[in-house]
Amino acid sequence: MNIGIVGLGLIGGSLGLDLRSLGHYVIGVSRRESTCQKAIAIGSVDEASVDLSIMAGTELIVICTPIANILPTLEQLIPQVSSNTVITDVGSVKAPIVQKASSLWNNFIGGHPMAGTADSGIEAAVKNLFVKNPYVITPIDTTNPTAIALLEEIIKQLKAIPLRCYPKTHDKAVSSISHLPVMVSASLIKTCILEADTDVAQLSKNLASSGFRDTSRVGGGNPELGIMMAKYNRQALLESLQSYQHNLEELINLVEKEDWEQIDEYLQVTKKARPLFIK
């Protein structure tokens, strides 16, 4: 199959490596000529260009740009491609993109491969990034079933786990298990920074160990990612945050009341539930 990839970063570049290994012909587009050259050099694409017109003969196009560029990229692609070209994206928020994109293109399906590394850019591209990881697709009632079948076939070829849900279901799920942890974790770091007693502040830095390290990891990450979550998944995130505040408040009340039995119950429940979320 002729497959196009727009945006040759970690995800786009890694996708290209696997698709070419599977025997597909991969055509890449990047805003920078130097990235196009690198993508060709590492074997991520067969050919690449800074010009979207190169996508003319593709049957499937995967938009792997940052979220803010997904809809503008789709609008620029439409005049260049044939009407049966299936177009998908890999953005980590789905409802705001899918709603608009589906009205522009009948063969658009939202997608979100749950894969990544701490690195970014074409230099970070690796083979088998998607193997055994969930790959969510979010078709809506008007999405062409042939397009869904085609995308699911590619996901299976990548040895990823295809999952299908509504865009809003996806956004609510990632809000609670991915975006909420960032805010919860960042607030923890902020609390430890703001300690007014300088002896306590210094000792905290000396004593922090694995508990602080793990709980603070995502809150000390790339601010751009945190802003992206807050900006594009704002409503779902606010609902998660409100629910979180409520649950924290409950725990604080139990500590205030010295209700050790109910605190035990609370922590037994969380201990028992956590493995359900951990693969």
Added chain:
Amino acid sequence: MNIGIVGLGLIGGSLGLDLRSLGHYVIGVSRRESTCQKAIAIGSVDEASVDLSIMAGTELIVICTPIANILPTLEQLIPQVSSNTVITDVGSVKAPIVQKASSLWNNFIGGHPMAGTADSGIEAAVKNLFVKNPYVITPIDTTNPTAIALLEEIIKQLKAIPLRCYPKTHDKAVSSISHLPVMVSASLIKTCILEADTDVAQLSKNLASSGFRDTSRVGGGNPELGIMMAKYNRQALLESLQSYQHNLEELINLVEKEDWEQIDEYLQVTKKARPLFIK
């Protein structure tokens, strides 16, 4: 030196292994005869008994029992030992213990080695558990300086990093970097469990990855530890929780106001600060 260890679990057992390697004569006490036998078998103690009278000839005694048993153990030790015996503990909360213990025994010094593994019990005892880890001691104005010198010498022999502070300073520091993360993390798990939409709840379990895994780790741990923190460090923990609520509220307000610039500032600060706490 003749050194006594009361409570032969992970900490007591590991301490014995190292002290014997250093050439000290180690005498252990456990409530269970079977634990005494295991401690002897693994080389953690030279001799062991269920009877505290075995401690009569020791120069230093380390109480490694659960927090609730530290003060009762001290009271039972006092009639058995000579007045110049230095007694210390390894409890993770200091002010409530040190205040009472110091009034009972002039040669008492609170201690807290920042070391542990996910396992517990004498079976989990390992060599070099304390190496390069902070070991806090919390002498007060009335503590005998000779006792402080003796304990610090042993800490140095263990190749741990001795840190000295007031009991309350210790409790405030561990509250923010150790006990607060448990509550923050448990509330995250609770929020993810309580999702009412069954499709979202199921998808959350399928999509949860490293961000959720790390942020939820300590909140899914042993409930007994969480209760112990809340019970013995209640006041400091409540202060940390209130400060945390305030900082979370600030972040929520910024998301509500769509103030991306200030969210960026908030997350830049947390990103920059985190490495100060991570060794």
